[in-house]
Amino acid sequence: MEELIINIKALKDFRTVSYYTAHLRLPLWRIFSGTKWNGIPFFLKSICRHISCLIEESGLSQGEVIQYIANSEDNPSYFFVSQCILLYGTSQNLNELERYNIADRATDLPADITIDVGILSCAVACFVLDGNRYSDWDFRSIVNEERFAYQTNDYKLTKVSNIDFNQDGFVYDGKYYLYNGFIDREPIEFLDKMPAVFNLMINCIDLEAADFYLRLDERLSVPLKEANISHFLQFEKFRGISFRFSDTKLDKLKNITVHYNPETYDKLLMVIKKDYDVIANQEFWHIEVEQLPFIDRTESKGNIKTIFVHGKYYPVRRVFTHVDFTINQYPFEEYSEKQDDHSNKEIQIDYYTTKECHYKVWCVENIDISEELWYKLTSVSLPSTYRRLFDEILEKM
Numbered sequence: 190m191e192e193l194i195i196n197i198k199a200l201k202d203f204r205t206v207s208y209y210t211a212h213l214r215l216p217l218w219r220i221f222s223g224t225k226w227n228g229i230p231f232f233l234k235s236i237c238r239h240i241s242c243l244i245e246e247s248g249l250s251q252g253e254v255i256q257y258i259a260n261s262e263d264n265p266s267y268f269f270v271s272q273c274i275l276l277y278g279t280s281q282n283l284n285e286l287e288r289y290n291i292a293d294r295a296t297d298l299p300a301d302i303t304i305d306v307g308i309l310s311c312a313v314a315c316f317v318l319d320g321n322r323y324s325d326w327d328f329r330s331i332v333n334e335e336r337f338a339y340q341t342n343d344y345k346l347t348k349v350s351n352i353d354f355n356q357d358g359f360v361y362d363g364k365y366y367l368y369n370g371f372i373d374r375e376p377i378e379f380l381d382k383m384p385a386v387f388n389l390m391i392n393c394i395d396l397e398a399a400d401f402y403l404r405l406d407e408r409l410s411v412p413l414k415e416a417n418i419s420h421f422l423q424f425e426k427f428r429g430i431s432f433r434f435s436d437t438k439l440d441k442l443k444n445i446t447v448h449y450n451p452e453t454y455d456k457l458l459m460v461i462k463k464d465y466d467v468i469a470n471q472e473f474w475h476i477e478v479e480q481l482p483f484i485d486r487t488e489s490k491g492n493i494k495t496i497f498v499h500g501k502y503y504p505v506r507r508v509f510t511h512v513d514f515t516i517n518q519y520p521f522e523e524y525s526e527k528q529d530d531h532s533n534k535e536i537q538i539d540y541y542t543t544k545e546c547h548y549k550v551w552c553v554e555n556i557d558i559s560e561e562l563w564y565k566l567t568s569v570s571l572p573s574t575y576r577r578l579f580d581e582i583l584e585k586m
Contacts, residue, residue: 190257193247197240197317204323205408206236206314208334211323212367212409214357214374217315221270226277229311231415241310251309252291252298258316259292265454267316268292278308336407346402354383354391355418358409365416367409432459432476432583434560435504439463439474445539447530448578454483456528457571457578460539466503473510474502478567479517480575481528481538493524496575497547498567500558509563513552514570517542 197203209232210217220230229237244254259271275288280303283291290296298304325331332345339347339362353360357374358367368374368384377385390396429446430437439461446459462475480496494516501511519527519542526536541547558566564583568576 190249190254193243193249193254193313194317196243196247197236197313198321200236200239202236202239204334206232207318207321207323208408209367210318212370216266216319218264218266218270218319220315221273221312226305226308229307230417231411233311233314237307237310237314240314241306244310244313250298251304254309254313255298255304256292256294258312260294261316261320264316264319266319266449267312270312270315274304274308274312278305279303334408337405338407339405341405342402344402345404347405349401349403349405350397352396352401352403354387356382356384358416358418359387359403360413360416360418361403361405363413364410365413365418366405369404369406369409429459429582430461432461434502435507437461437504443539446582447538448581450574450578453574455574455578456481456483456530456538457575457582458538459582464501469503471503471505474504476500476502478571478579480571483528484521484525486525490521493519493521495519495524496571498570500563500567501554502563506557507560509558509560510556511552511554512558512563512566513554514550516548516550518546518548 220227255271255274258267261267271292272288275283275291281299281301283302287296291298335345337345337347341347349361351361356376358365360366372384372386374384376383377388381388390401430439430444432446442463444461446461448457450456458477458479458481460475460477460479462477464473464475465471466473476499478498482493482495484493497515497517499511499513499515500509502509523536523540523542527538527540530538568579571579
């Protein structure tokens with residue numbers, strides 16, 4: 190595998206693709222965090238064709254490839270990626286335990302099962318690109334490698350008009366360009382669809398009357414028909430359902446969603462459990478949101494405390510009748526297993542602490558609480574770094 194990775198990094202278009210992915214807001218492993226395969230993204234198609242050939246030439250089995258990326262110490266996210274691949278990329282169905290055991294090297298990939306070549310090559314491409322992020326930000330290198338399709342001035346800017354600004358890029362002349370990496374993409378308001386700087390421009394300046402210039406590096410563009418502009422945020426999802434209040438489709442009695450910060454490895458857990466109110470004669474749901482901070486196993490040894498918000502939601506009435514705020518305390522070893530999220534261990538991610546360590550701080554009940562107020566109460570109860578994860582689960586991004 191090490192030789193294969195060296196050969197991939199030596200591919201002619203590796204540096205260009207690496208430059209493109211450095212301008213994406215999210216790591217590439219998120220492409221595999223859904224429950225179904227949506228195809229190879231356009232910007233990876235060319236390099237994936239080459240990687241597919243390199244895998245075949247390497248003599249490595251598909252099982253060896255999948256287990257190598259699954260057990261990377263540098264990027265543990267690919268342990269879950271490998272299980273997603275085994276979920277929707279194999280010639281025969283494997284159950285959850287079988288997928289986990291293959292990824293964990295406890296068993297081999299059965300000889301009669303093959304992985305879709307496109308999915309496997311894309312996973313390897315993402316693994317290598319995520320592990321070898323573009324880092325040459327010397328302007329002399331960048332300028333020397335830029336590609337321009339339109340007339341530029343002395344500063345490499347192109348006069349443009351009719352720009353459609355979006356959150357992570359803009360549309361121009363039938364193409365979708367990622368924003369230059371030096372543009373701050375933060376919006377003015379949380380739900381704004383574009384960076385603050387362009388929001389100010391279009392609201393305060395008549396750009397059609399002014400001369401407006403942009404740096405149009407073709408390395409950051411894809412044909413508009415190949416762009417996935419409106420769905421980039423789906424890659425935020427780690428695993429599980431999105432919560433849309435009464436519109437949520439619950440297939441199980443207990444439904445687990447986990448969202449994940451790829452920079453810190455912190456997780457946010459939402460558990461939704463169906464229940465029935467015999468007095469009111471209607472179904473209600475227990476909705477539990479818990480903060481799961483990443484801990485350094487080499488340093489942390491004491492008890493671990495997490496924030497836990499619980500609510501009782503009546504989907505027919507679209508109200509909550511109970512919200513409580515609790516701090517959970519876990520012994521170090523038990524929390525480590527919980528946060529690791531290994532489905533075949535005794536302690537799973539939805540494991541609860543003992544009642545004496547379930548430390549309630551406040552509770553409001555026996556009154557109708559609106560969906561919006563529940564959202565606000567839960568959001569402000571979480572540390573700021575977890576609020577984005579919470580909004581991802583509710584698709585408020």
